[in-house]
Structures are given as C-alpha cells and as structure tokens.
Amino acid sequence: MTVHEAAGHGGGRCRSFHDGILERRIDNGNHLVLSGNHAVLGYLREIGGEDGLTGPETAEFPFLELGSGLRWTVRPGAGPIPWWILFPGRRVPGTRTAEYLRVLGLARAPADATVASCLDRGGLLFKRFWEPLAVSILNASAEEGAASLLWPVLKETFGRGRAACRPLIAEKGLSECFVDPALRLLGNRVRFNSRLRALAVGPGRAVSLEFGGNTVELGTGDRVILAVPPAAAAGLVEGIVTPRGSRAIVNGHFRLDAGRQTLSFLGLAGGLSQWLFVRHDVVSVTVSAADDLMDDPADDIARRLWPEVAFALELGDAPLPPFRIVKERRATFAQTPANARARPGVRTPWNNLYLAGDWTDTRLPATIEGAVRSGWTAADAVLNS
Ligand SMILES: Cc1cc2nc3c(=O)[nH]c(=O)nc-3n(C[C@H](O)[C@H](O)[C@H](O)COP(=O)(O)OP(=O)(O)OC[C@H]3O[C@@H](n4cnc5c(N)ncnc54)[C@H](O)[C@@H]3O)c2cc1C
Numbered sequence: 001m002t003v004h005e006a007a008g009h010g011g012g013r014c015r016s017f018h019d020g021i022l023e024r025r026i027d028n029g030n031h032l033v034l035s036g037n038h039a040v041l042g043y044l045r046e047i048g049g050e051d052g053l054t055g056p057e058t059a060e061f062p063f064l065e066l067g068s069g070l071r072w073t074v075r076p077g078a079g080p081i082p083w084w085i086l087f088p089g090r091r092v093p094g095t096r097t098a099e100y101l102r103v104l105g106l107a108r109a110p111a112d113a114t115v116a117s118c119l120d121r122g123g124l125l126f127k128r129f130w131e132p133l134a135v136s137i138l139n140a141s142a143e144e145g146a147a148s149l150l151w152p153v154l155k156e157t158f159g160r161g162r163a164a165c166r167p168l169i170a171e172k173g174l175s176e177c178f179v180d181p182a183l184r185l186l187g188n189r190v191r192f193n194s195r196l197r198a199l200a201v202g203p204g205r206a207v208s209l210e211f212g213g214n215t216v217e218l219g220t221g222d223r224v225i226l227a228v229p230p231a232a233a234a235g236l237v238e239g240i241v242t243p244r245g246s247r248a249i250v251n252g253h254f255r256l257d258a259g260r261q262t263l264s265f266l267g268l269a270g271g272l273s274q275w276l277f278v279r280h281d282v283v284s285v286t287v288s289a290a291d292d293l294m295d296d297p298a299d300d301i302a303r304r305l306w307p308e309v310a311f312a313l314e315l316g317d318a319p320l321p322p323f324r325i326v327k328e329r330r331a332t333f334a335q336t337p338a339n340a341r342a343r344p345g346v347r348t349p350w351n352n353l354y355l356a357g358d359w360t361d362t363r364l365p366a367t368i369e370g371a372v373r374s375g376w377t378a379a380d381a382v383l384n385s
Contacts (some may be wrong), residue, residue, distance in 0.1 A: 001316045004184060004211060006195035006228075009175075010183050013331065014368060016173035019324050022255045022312045024281060028326050029251040030286045032136075036157040036164030036181045039368040039376065044177070047185050050108035052177030053172055062264075063092070064312050065128060066271035068144075068278035074129065079161045095125040103130070103154065112337045116142040128269045136274050138365050139288045139332045146340040149365045151238045169265060169277060172195070176367070193273045199226070199236045199353075206353040218352065222384045225259035227356040227375070230333055240348065243359055248288040249331035252305040253324045256281045256313075283309055290327075298325035332366035333359045346377045351385070 006044070019026045033040050035054065044050045061074040069159050077084040084309065085100040086088040088250035105118040115134045119126055121142070137153055138145035157165040170177035183190060188357050198210040206224050209216045218224065226233055230242035266276045273285035285305055287293060291302055302323040310318050333339055346354050356378040357371060364370035 001189055003190045003348065004194040004196055004209075005190060005192050008192050010190065010192075011179040011327065012229075014174050014178055016175035017286045021324050022253060024255065025173055026253045026284065026324065026326075027170070027251075029238070029249055029267075029328060029331070029369065030275055030284050031170065031174055032275065033168045033368055034157045034164065035166035035168060036160055037168075037230065037367075039372040040342040040369050041262050043375075044181075044371045047181040049177055049181035052172065053168040055166050055168040057166075059167070061167065061267055063128065063132075063267040063269060064090075065269045066273075066311060068270070068307055069311075072095065072128075076158055076162045076165050078163075080159055092125055092128045095128070095310075099123050099332050100124040106147050106154065108152040109151065111148055111341060112335060114143060115145045115147050115150055132267055132269050132274050133204075135187070135288050136286070138335045138369070139249060140335045141289050144334070144336050146335055146337040146338065148340050149335050149363075151366060152363055153367075165221060169266065169279075176324070188310040199213055199224070201350050202351070204306040204349075204351055206350050223352050223354065223385065225354045225356050225378045225382065227378070228358040229330065229357065230328070233357070237348070237353070240355070241344055243333040243342045244246070245334040245336075245339070246330035246356075247288075247332055247334050248290045248294050249328045250287040250293050250301060251284055251326045251328075252287075252309075253282055253284045253326070254306065254309055254320075256283055257318075257321065266312055268308065268312060272304055273308045273312075276309065276312055278313070283313065285309055288331075294327060294329055298323075301325050304327050309344045335365055340357060346374070346381050354381050355360055 016025055016027050018373055044052060049284055059076050063074065064071050070093055074092065075090060076082065082100065085097050101119060102120050107218065109118050119130050121186055132149055134142050136146055138149055194211050196209055197212055199206055200208045209224065226236065233240055234242045235275065264278050268276055270272055272287055275286045277284045302320060302325055306320045310316065343359060344355055346360050348355060356365035356374045358374065360374045362370040362373050
C-alpha cells in the first residue's frame with residue numbers, strides 16, 4: 001500500500017503547525033469531537049492515539065451571550081430521554097420545554113428542508129443554542145444548512161445521553177493527536193509532495209496514475225482510493241458527481257500574557273465568534289460559515305474578534321496581543337440540502353476506483369467522524385472486492 005499526499009505534511013484540513021508570530025504550535029482551527037463519535041475513538045485506538053483527546057469528566061457545554069454577558073451551562077442528562085429540559089435551572093435561560101421538542105421536527109424533515117425551516121427561529125432557544133450549534137456542526141447558516149445532516153449528529157450524541165456527548169479536544173494539538181501516530185504506523189508507505197495530477201480510466205477500470213512526470217500503471221490486483229477534497233476529485237475523474245461549492249472557517253489565535261494552564265472551551269452566542277478554546281497561553285476562536293470574512297484583512301478580523309475574546313475571558317480592555325488569523329476558504333463543502341443529495345457513495349463506475357472523504361455519502365456532516373467512517377467504508381469495499 002502507498003499513500004500519496006500532495007502536501008509536504010499530513011493532516012489535510014486538520015493539522016497543527018508552528019506559528020512564528022505567536023511562537024507557539026497552533027492548530028489550523030479549533031476541532032471539537034464528542035464522546036459519541038465512535039469512529040473517531042476507534043480510529044484513535046487503532047493508531048495508538050487514544051490518549052490524545054481530553055475534556056471535562058462529564059458532558060457540559062458552557063455558553064456566554066456576548067451582548068448581555070449572560071452565562072449558562074448546558075448539561076445533558078444521563079439517559080436518552082432529555083428529562084433535564086423539564087427543569088428551568090438546567091435549561092438555556094429564558095427557554096421553555098416545548099421549544100426543545102421542536103427539534104424532533106428535524107427527524108422527519110424532508111430532504112429539501114433547512115435547519116431554519118424546521119426550528120422556531122423566533123425563540124431564545126434558537127438564538128442561544130440551536131443556531132450556534134447548527135452553524136458549527138454544518139459550517140452553514142441555519143437558513144442554508146441541511147436539516148437531514150444535523151439530525152444524525154444530534155441522534156448519535158445528545159440523543160444518547162451524557163456519555164455520548166462529552167466534548168473532547170486534542171490536548172497537545174491536532175497533528176499530535178490525529179495525524180502523527182498514524183504516520184508512525186504507516187512509516188515509509190507515505191509519499192509526501194506527491195500530488196496526483198491525472199488519473200486515466202479505461203473501460204470499467206482505472207488504468208494509470210500520474211504524479212508529475214512519474215506514471216504508475218495499475219496492475220489487475222491494484223485498487224485506488226481517491227481521498228481528496230471534492231473539487232480535486234471532480235478535476236481528476238470526469239463523470240464523478242460531487243457536491244458543489246464550499247464554505248469557509250476563520251480561526252483567530254491570540255497569545256495571552258499570563259499562562260492560563262487550563263484547557264477549556266466556551267460557546268459564544270450573539271457575536272462574530274462562535275467557539276473559544278483556551279490551551280495554555282493561546283486562546284483560539286472560531287467563526288464558521290465565514291465566507292463574508294474571506295477578503296477582509298487579517299488585522300481587521302483580529303480587531304473585531306479580540307474584544308469578544310477579552311470580554312469572554314474577563315480581560316477588561318486589554319490591548320490586542322500578538323495574533324494569527326487562519327482562513328480556511330474551503331473548510332467544508334457547502335452543506336445545503338441539494339449538496340446533501342449530491343454526495344457519491346464509495347463505489348464508482350470503475351471497479352478498482354473508490355472514493356473517500358468527509359464529502360462522500362456518510363449521512364453525516366463534513367466532520368472528522370464522517371471522514372473516518374468514509375475511510376473505513378472504502379477500506380472494507382477494497383478488502384471485500
Ligand atoms: C477550520 C476547520 C475547523 C473544523 N472543525 C471541525 C470540528 O470541530 N469537528 C470536526 O469533526 N470536524 C471539523 N472540521 C472538518 C474536518 O477537518 C474535516 O472533516 C476532515 O479533516 C476531512 O478529512 P478528509 O480526509 O476527508 O479531507 P482532507 O483533510 O481535506 O484531506 C484530503 C487530503 O488530500 C490531499 N490532496 C488533495 N489533492 C491531492 C492530490 N491531487 N494528490 C494527492 N493528495 C491530494 C490534501 O493535501 C489533503 O491532505 C473542521 C475543518 C476546518 C478546516
């Protein structure tokens with residue numbers, strides 16, 4: 001087996017790097033997984049990286065509303081029936097039990113439904129919980145995000161009680177957790193700086209791969225798993241249907257003066273930032289569905305994000321510290337109802353060519369969990385072929 005990777009490093013959209021301005025190793029962007037993401041946890045066990053994730057002992061999601069300064073913590077109950085929504089003290093402030101039950105509408109949502117069309121957009125629960133949650137899970141506004149992609153996540157996590165929805169974060173970094181142990185396992189089977197430039201197909205099968213001057217003819221026993229982003233797959237193989245368009249994510253990383261030494265995260269409602277992670281002396285905030293920010297200078301983005309961060313961390317009017325803005329223009333495919341229906345399965349019209357990646361038809365949003373599941377599906381298909 002050989003893995004060809006176009007970049008000089010592993011990890012793709014989920015990686016860490018040394019930042020010269022912060023003088024710290026940072027992630028390209030905050031990544032949150034939940035304890036119900038069983039494929040992610042299985043993958044980490046497989047590569048020997050199960051110690052790489054950390055999080056609170058129990059499922060709790062602290063939130064802050066930026067305008068009002070109101071803070072609350074959502075603590076899902078132990079079992080699948082969410083009894084906690086009956087108790088005002090455990091609900092999102094200002095919300096009623098009946099508002100929570102509206103979420104069941106997502107389960108019956110037609111294929112063309114968006115999140116906003118299924119939930120009550122006027123209520124505080126939408127503003128303080130469903131909207132920030134949906135935008136971060138789907139990387140799309142509630143008005144365009146596919147209801148069919150949000151429901152499976154809620155069912156597999158919040159719908160199974162607190163053991164399945166502990167929030168987990170890579171303790172040292174995304175690469176240290178998800179990538180480096182896998183690369184150690186793969187050893188010299190990985191070729192970096194090896195971009196697939198062309199893939200030739202013949203009747204019923206892929207016949208050759210071209211890596212910038214080096215052509216690999218495929219033998220009868222050879223199988224190819226094309227695990228590149230959708231635009232790259234569409235460019236390499238004519239006739240593959242892929243989701244169209246992408247959505248951006250922006251992360252702002254700020255170096256704090258004093259080491260906080262605690263690893264924590266916070267959901268933010270009512271501002272530009274949506275999630276805030278603190279790791280040692282670096283605080284990172286995420287803006288999902290951030291296409292509107294793509295052409296803004298990094299300085300301007302940092303100046304808009306920093307007051308929200310300072311407010312959340314109670315830093316008063318602390319001046320803007322050293323920062324790094326990371327713009328991921330194609331963070332995920334645009335997770336609209338139309339694109340949710342355009343995701344291809346693992347098999348292609350060519351019997352030795354398989355597809356993998358978070359954009360293939362995993363029935364989940366474009367997440368690490370989806371990417372890992374698609375990888376297992378492709379591996380199974382190859383082994384059973
Ligand atoms: C900022 C940000 C925040 C995110 N937050 C979360 C989160 O909180 N939780 C979560 O679960 N998910 C999150 N995600 C999504 C998650 O990162 C992706 O779903 C996952 O990394 C996708 O993995 P993949 O293997 O499908 O694709 P990729 O990671 O894109 O891997 C594709 C690889 O193919 C390589 N490649 C491309 N073209 C070629 C070619 N021609 N030849 C050879 N190699 C090629 C690329 O270099 C890349 O390494 C986030 C993503 C971003 C960008």
